[in-house]
Amino acid sequence: MIKVFTDTSFITPEYRSIIFPLLFDLCYIPNLGLLEKYILVDSIEASDIVIVPVDIGFFLKNNKTHWLKEFITNGNQANKKVWIYTAGDFGITLNEDVFTFRFGGFGSKVDGKTFILPCFISNPYAQLDIEFKPITKIKLPKIGFVGHASGSFIKWGKEYLAYLKQNLKRIIKFIYTDYQAFYPSSYKRYQFLSALEKSELIETNFIFRDKYRAGVKSELEKKQTSAVFFENIATNPYVFCLRGVGNFSVRFYETLAMGRIPLVIDTDFKLPLDSLINWKNHCVMANKDNFMETLIDFHTTISDADFEQMQYNNRKLWSTYLNRDTYFSIIHDHFKKTE
Known part of the structure; x- marks a missing residue:
């Protein structure tokens, strides 16, 4: 003790x-x-x-x-x-x-x-009132995403202004945070997701939002958009995960909690308990230049049985390490x- x-x-x-x-x-x-x-x-x-x-x-x-x-x-x-x-x-x-x-x-x-x-989260399946089941492997990798992603230059400009405002507050000691270089996460997401959509070797199931959580305010709307979000993860074996404003992804943990496989873009992130967990056994890690090829190669080479077992393992990983x-x-x- x-x-x-x-x-x-x-x-x-x-x-x-x-x-x-x-x-x-x-x-x-x-x-x-x-x-x-x-x-x-x-x-x-x-x-x-x-x-x-x-x-x-x-x-x-x-x-x-x-x-x-x-x-x-x-x-x-x-x-x-x-x-x-x-x-x-x-x-x-x-x-x-x-x-x-x-x-x-x-x-x-x-x-x-x-x-x-x-990121400590509750069991997403409780919100959907369904039980976890692995998804059977099909010919093409099928990947899902619901969230904030915009290719608008105006959106990029808003993110840059927010970045400048954040740094000004940090400089004048109005807030206290570590410095981070500019990373327009919603704009970057849109670029990655658009490239995935164009590939004939990948099946995509994406819902783009112009604002975080679709900009909803009421509790009913939040419940409805959350259901759409988690249903998308439940029905797709792979889920696209990229950092947000900070260098981590809540979606990454939600994907593991639902027993699905994150496609993670490496942004020099650090994951929890990495001395105990071999994270390469639980997600597809890629860099910004080879993310499509990495996903396709992974899906092509993994066996049907290992594909389903990985989903079981991810669900178990969340329950035994990440609560x-x-x-x-x-x-x-x-x-x-x-x-």
Whole structure:
């Protein structure tokens, strides 16, 4: 069992949305499995791990940097491992002796003390009220996509203006995030998807949206568009997955959760638990120059039986590694081994 110290004054409804993800399962909706692996203690001295209780962006945005630095320093001086959580599309890198948990980042830049969080999602099949079944292999690779993708130059311009605005806010310290180069994700998606549609060796099933989540506002509309989104994944063995504003894809995890096969464009991303998971066994990884050839070659060479087994494996991977409780169980075992 790992003994955890944190500042419990942050364990309130006010901070629920920005709490360190593990603390959600220990304090808000107690998870019995994780409570067998982690226990909260009352002092740094009694702990194994010291956790900054909420997203570190909160401290930077609210002139509480001194509190954050002091909390980390106290953990370091007591020779404890300090965990921090940085939320959002970009995340924040601290030049401190800490273990960082974040959703995205660049594989060539993050260090060995950075842990990539999966995007924690609920079982999509529960929303469709159907059960998982693998799709039988057919002659051509069939790939699906529903989402924000536009080839309009006006859209590209809007994304560039949003990028400039983001950087200006970062420069004047209105927000605190790591810098990322301009990447017009919806425009890039459109280019990749359009190329796939033109191939006679690939069957496509795409629905293009001009806005994120089709711009819907009401709960009923959100439910309807979500159903279309998940039905598309359910009916296509391959799903196109490209990073969004941040260098990660929520769709990637939704595809795995539904037991389908992501076609992933490598943007120097880093995936969770990559020392334990051979990700090449669970998705088709390609670069921007050979993504069509890679998909066609993969589909041509995989056997009918392995094609279906890969779908079973992906569904199992999500349930055994990529839920919040299973993920932090694995993190527990990793840190116990390093004691």
